[in-house]
Amino acid sequence: MRFFRRCGKEPRNVIKVSYTKLASYTNNFSESNYIGRFQFGKLYRGVLSSPPWVTYILVKIWEVPEIYSYEPGDNEIRLMEEVVLLRNVPLISHPGMVPLYGYCHEGGHLAAVYEFKPFDSVVNLIPKDDFTWLQRIKVSLGLAALLKFMHAGNSSSFKPFIVHNLDAAHIILDEDYNPKLCDFGSVSGGIFNEGRDHGYTNVGTSGTGNCSNKEDVFAYGVILLSLISRRVHTEEDRKAGVPFIYEWAVNEYEAFECQNTKFSLVHKSLSEGGDFSHSDGYKITKLALECINGVEHERPTMEQVFRSLLELEVAKQHADFLGANDTREDGC
Incomplete structure (x- = not known):
């Protein structure tokens, strides 16, 4: 290659x-x-x-x-x-x-x-009012299934991949809100058998930039935080020194830690929808924080992330819409 x-x-x-x-x-x-x-x-x-x-x-x-x-x-x-x-x-x-x-x-x-009909990018949709809780969960689950598949590899065809530059701007949705990965400019592993200099890694979405699939887990956690909190980190934010989303989330958690209540970063507008379960808010926030854990080996695998998402009440109640029944046994 x-x-x-x-x-x-x-x-x-x-x-x-x-x-x-x-x-x-x-x-x-x-x-x-x-x-x-x-x-x-x-x-x-x-x-x-x-x-x-x-x-x-x-x-x-x-x-x-x-x-x-x-x-x-x-x-x-x-x-x-x-x-x-x-x-x-x-x-x-x-x-x-x-x-x-x-x-x-x-x-x-x-x-x-x-060749497919693009609707919009995840980064464009995150702040929008009409991007619903169900649609956000569908994106979260579909992206987790893809990363689980890429990290596992295929014993007969390719070794595990690492994406490296996973970002909400690189996830494009079709009209049914199915996520598609559309940038591979830093991918390593898989069919690329020789060592590859994967180039620039955005620390704002990928953590330390170490060559490990836990880097992708970190980036996934940032995207998940963005989806549930309706927050995006813009180029203007970067220039102004505004904290990255994972830094904001950790700060929010540390400020809340002393209170004797369950912690959720789900935006109020999303938590008021009829498809939202408050127990899911706590669970998905905890999952996202686990993904951005500063200690790399303590982050979950994408297999574990995927299984955790399937345990959410919204995934159980809306399995057909979310494609959860299809992704349970599809080998990905």
Whole structure:
């Protein structure tokens, strides 16, 4: 898999899309099709006009990052390795993986094109009033199932993966609120058998940046905290020195610790919904805090996180909507 680094060859038998076509698919990268930023660029909705069929796509454009360490050729490597990754049939069989349509490598333009209908990113939806408790739990459960699957690996096809740069901006939902992981720019392990420099890790979502799947558990805990508290940490927050979400959560817990009541970080607007159980509020807060434990080996595995989510009252009462019945025995 390392030959891309050495000689820059591009993969065969994969659709190569011109930049002109990307522009036409996204209405010239219009503001109405813009979803948001990911770690290394921008995400857009798009449509392939092929009557009588219409194919919806997600277009991911790489750019030279402004705030992350970068060397010439880094984005080309990320793109080529992502193409290889998303052609691994046992891996992409998981419903949480995005199906690759093609890619663009034309001059200075780099892009991946995924074939599914994107609704919005998790980071955009977190603060919104109409992103319900049930929908947030569905995202939490689906993402946990995917990470459990990636961390376990496949004995016949690939070793366990570590995502490294797991972030709410890298999780895109379809119209049924099923989460799809759409950035693999720092993934290591799995089919990448040689050592890999996975590059920049966002300490705000991934903790220490150590090369362990417990780094992904930490990042998952941050996303879970964001989902239940309706809080996001913006670039403006970073510049202003506002505490990261995990720092805020720990501070809230330490301030509450001396009180003789159960602790919950679930936002009031979510706890007032008819599908919410107060016991779930305490349990899911405890689970999120366990994921961001500063002692890495004391964090749960994603298998344990997944099982804990299934024990929530909301998962028992709304198993069909959440897909909980499908994920219990799907091997992921």
